[in-house]
Amino acid sequence: MPDIHIKREHALGLAEARKIAFKWAEMAEEKFDMECAYEEGKTEDLVSFTRSGVNGELKVTKDLFLLDARLGFLLGAFKEKIEGEIVKNLDTLLAKKPAAKKAAPKKKA
Secondary structure: OOEEEEEEEOOOHHHHHHHHHHHHHHHHHHHHOOEEEEEOOOOOEEEEEEEOOEEEEEEEOOOEEEEEEEEOHHHHOOHHHHHHHHHHHHHHHHHOOOHHHHOOOOOOO
């Protein structure tokens, strides 16, 4: 089964990243007819998504988006197109954030 693996680092913090992930889930439901379930955690959120022929997860942390999807046999033929659309949508949402927020200094633990 073909897999899609997308990793995007960011400096938004969990609260802002959570907003983007929620928008991504809404977009996936509307545009791709996905069923999405959003689980908030203390240090990591998880968006599980599924529809006929595809299922996966988007993990969201204070500094990372990590998407893993598994495609069924029929959709495997369209892997590049599907991956390109996911990348475009996620990158578009990330680009909407002002650069000033990304430049905030990180606190040391």
